Amino acid sequence: MIGLVATTRNGRRRAAHLAQIWEDATLYGGKPSEALRSAWADCDGIVIFLATGAAVRLAAPLLADKRRDPGIVCVDDAARYAVALAGGHAGGANELTARVGEALGAEPIITTASESLGLPALDSLGEDLGFKVEEGSDLAGVGAVLVSGDTVRLVSESRWPTGPLPDNVVTKIEGASEENGCEGATARIVISDGLADEPGPGCVVYRPPSLVVGVGCSRGASREEILGLVRSTLRGAGLSEKSVAALASADVKADEPGLLKAASSLDVPVRFRSAEELSAFEVPNPSSVVEGAVGTPSVAEASVLAAGAELLVEKEKSRAATVAVGRLPVRGKLRLVSLGPGSDALIPPMAREALARSEIVVGLEQYVERVRHLLRPGTSIFTLPLGDEIARCEKALAEAREGGSAALVSSGDVGIYAMASPALELAGADVDVEVIPGITAAQAAASLLGSPLGHDHCSISLSDLLTPWEIIEKRVGAAAMGDFVVSLYNPRSKGRDWQLGEVRSLLLEHRPPETPVGIVKNAYREDAEVTVTTLSALRPEDVDMLTVVVVGNSRTKLVAGRVVTPRGYLD
Known part of the structure; x- marks a missing residue:
C-alpha cells in the first residue's frame, strides 16, 4: 500500500490524482504529522507533498530500521521533482520515485550510491528472477566494496540473467577448492541453492528459484507430514528451502488439502500434470502400486522430470507421502529492442530499461553507438556489419541460452523489416523473449x-x-x-x-x-x-x-x- 500525505492545495490536488490512478494508493487526511504517522503504520511506501526539510523533520522521529521502515518519497509543491528521501533500496523508495515521476511528470532524484554510479543494488539483485537474500548476508560490506571499485568475487552454480555487473565483479568457476563459496572471502556474491554456501562478513548469498519438488501422497496426508518430508529431504541433500520454486504432483491431487497447505507454507505454487503425461517419463523407482492407484508408475520423480528439471534426489518416503527433488535449467533472456528513429528523445522508456538490464548488446555498430551512453557499467557489446543478420541473431540467442541476458537492437521498430523476425524464427522455447516496440521509420x-x-x-x-x-x-x-x-x-x-x-x-x-x-x-x-x-x-x-x-x-x-x-x- 502507498500512503499519500499532502498539506497544500497543489499537493492535495496531485495526491488526489495519484489516489485516483493508483489502485494501491490511499490519501491520508488531517494534520501532516498525524497523517504521516497513520500512513507509517499501514503502508509500504509513502509520498509526501512537502519541502524536503519539513518532510525530514516529520519523518525523523518515526525512523527505526531501514529493513522495516517504509520508503519515503518527497515531492515539491510544483511537482517538478520527486526525491527518494529514505529507504531507497530496502523500502522501495527508488522505484516509487520513478513511479511518481512518470505519473506526475516530475524529475526523479535518486542519490543512493549504486544508482548514482549505475551499479546494481545488492538488496534487489535478481529480485525480478525470484532471488532471495539469505539471512546474515553482509549487504552493506559487499556493497561498499562494489561501489569502491575493489574486486568482488561472483560464485554461481549457473549463469543467471541478472543483467550487467561492473568490471570489478569477477567470476569464480565452480569446482574450485573451497567447499563454502564465501569461505575466506573479502567480498563475494554467491548465487547458490546449496546450504554449504553460507553468508558471513564480506559475503552476500542469494537463493535462486532453482529447485522443484515432486510430491506424491495418499489421500488425507497432512500438511505437517508433507512439509516435514520436503524439508528433511532438502536438508539431507544440502539444499536450501528458499530455492524451491514450486511443488509438482499429479492432477488427481489438485484438491488435496495437505498438499495445498504445504505449498502455501512454502509460499510456492503447485504444478499439476495428468497421469498420462507423467507415465511417459522413465524413472529410477517406478511403483506398480502407485500405477494402480493413480494411473502412472511414478508421481514424485516423474513430476520433477515433467517440469524439465534434472533429478537430484530420488524418491524419499514417509508413511503417506513421497518426495523427489530436481534442479531446473536456468532460462536466459533475449530482449528484441526497438531504438526508434534518430533522436535519443524517441528511444522508448521500455527500450532504455531493457538496455539497462542486458549484460550484452548486439547489433549493427551504428545502432549500438547510438545507445552506448545508456548502457550500465559492465555491459558488453557485439557488433557485426550489414549482411550478417543471422550471425547477430545467433550470438544474442547463444548468450540467452547460456543463461545470460542479451539485447538485440534495431532502429525504428525491431519487428518492422528488422531483427525480430529472424530472431524469433531461430528462438526456441528454452529462451524467454521480450519484444520492445518502437516508433517506426x-x-x-x-x-x-x-x-x-x-x-x-x-x-x-x-x-x-x-x-x-x-x-x-x-x-x-x-x-x-x-x-x-x-x-x-x-x-x-x-x-x-x-x-x-x-x-x-x-x-x-x-x-x-x-x-x-x-x-x-x-x-x-x-x-x-x-x-x-x-x-x-x-x-x-x-x-x-x-x-x-x-x-x-x-x-x-x-x-x-x-x-x-x-x-x-x-x-
Missing part, C-alpha cells in the same frame, strides 16, 4: 510531413535481396489499385537504382500525377531532410537507403505546406 517520416497516414496505408520494401522483384511489383500494384497510402522502405541503393522509377510508373497508372509525395531522409537526426514533391516529379536520384518515401492516395493533399490524407471527418 514510416511513423517518424509521417510526423515530419504532417499526417499522410491519416487513412488506410501500407509499407513495402523495395529491396529485392530477400524478396523477388516480381512479388514486390505485385504488392505495389495491389496497393495502387486499393488506393493505399504507401510508405516505401529501402527505396534505392547503389546496386538498386531502377526499382523506384518502376514503382513510380506503376503508381501513376492509378493516381494523378499531382499526388503528393514526401521524401524524408535521416528522420529526427541533425542532418534530417524533408522534401515534398509530386508523384510525377519524384526523382529517384534524390533518394537513398536512409530515406523513406511516402506516396499519398487519391485524396491526399497539401494544407499549409503539410501533407494530409483526410479520413473523412470534414466531409
Whole structure:
C-alpha cells in the first residue's frame, strides 16, 4: 500500500490524482504529522507533498530500521521533482520515485550510491528472477566494496540473467577448492541453492528459484507430514528451502488439502500434470502400486522430470507421502529492442530499461553507438556489419541460452523489416523473449510531413535481396489499385537504382500525377531532410537507403505546406 500525505492545495490536488490512478494508493487526511504517522503504520511506501526539510523533520522521529521502515518519497509543491528521501533500496523508495515521476511528470532524484554510479543494488539483485537474500548476508560490506571499485568475487552454480555487473565483479568457476563459496572471502556474491554456501562478513548469498519438488501422497496426508518430508529431504541433500520454486504432483491431487497447505507454507505454487503425461517419463523407482492407484508408475520423480528439471534426489518416503527433488535449467533472456528513429528523445522508456538490464548488446555498430551512453557499467557489446543478420541473431540467442541476458537492437521498430523476425524464427522455447516496440521509420517520416497516414496505408520494401522483384511489383500494384497510402522502405541503393522509377510508373497508372509525395531522409537526426514533391516529379536520384518515401492516395493533399490524407471527418 502507498500512503499519500499532502498539506497544500497543489499537493492535495496531485495526491488526489495519484489516489485516483493508483489502485494501491490511499490519501491520508488531517494534520501532516498525524497523517504521516497513520500512513507509517499501514503502508509500504509513502509520498509526501512537502519541502524536503519539513518532510525530514516529520519523518525523523518515526525512523527505526531501514529493513522495516517504509520508503519515503518527497515531492515539491510544483511537482517538478520527486526525491527518494529514505529507504531507497530496502523500502522501495527508488522505484516509487520513478513511479511518481512518470505519473506526475516530475524529475526523479535518486542519490543512493549504486544508482548514482549505475551499479546494481545488492538488496534487489535478481529480485525480478525470484532471488532471495539469505539471512546474515553482509549487504552493506559487499556493497561498499562494489561501489569502491575493489574486486568482488561472483560464485554461481549457473549463469543467471541478472543483467550487467561492473568490471570489478569477477567470476569464480565452480569446482574450485573451497567447499563454502564465501569461505575466506573479502567480498563475494554467491548465487547458490546449496546450504554449504553460507553468508558471513564480506559475503552476500542469494537463493535462486532453482529447485522443484515432486510430491506424491495418499489421500488425507497432512500438511505437517508433507512439509516435514520436503524439508528433511532438502536438508539431507544440502539444499536450501528458499530455492524451491514450486511443488509438482499429479492432477488427481489438485484438491488435496495437505498438499495445498504445504505449498502455501512454502509460499510456492503447485504444478499439476495428468497421469498420462507423467507415465511417459522413465524413472529410477517406478511403483506398480502407485500405477494402480493413480494411473502412472511414478508421481514424485516423474513430476520433477515433467517440469524439465534434472533429478537430484530420488524418491524419499514417509508413511503417506513421497518426495523427489530436481534442479531446473536456468532460462536466459533475449530482449528484441526497438531504438526508434534518430533522436535519443524517441528511444522508448521500455527500450532504455531493457538496455539497462542486458549484460550484452548486439547489433549493427551504428545502432549500438547510438545507445552506448545508456548502457550500465559492465555491459558488453557485439557488433557485426550489414549482411550478417543471422550471425547477430545467433550470438544474442547463444548468450540467452547460456543463461545470460542479451539485447538485440534495431532502429525504428525491431519487428518492422528488422531483427525480430529472424530472431524469433531461430528462438526456441528454452529462451524467454521480450519484444520492445518502437516508433517506426514510416511513423517518424509521417510526423515530419504532417499526417499522410491519416487513412488506410501500407509499407513495402523495395529491396529485392530477400524478396523477388516480381512479388514486390505485385504488392505495389495491389496497393495502387486499393488506393493505399504507401510508405516505401529501402527505396534505392547503389546496386538498386531502377526499382523506384518502376514503382513510380506503376503508381501513376492509378493516381494523378499531382499526388503528393514526401521524401524524408535521416528522420529526427541533425542532418534530417524533408522534401515534398509530386508523384510525377519524384526523382529517384534524390533518394537513398536512409530515406523513406511516402506516396499519398487519391485524396491526399497539401494544407499549409503539410501533407494530409483526410479520413473523412470534414466531409
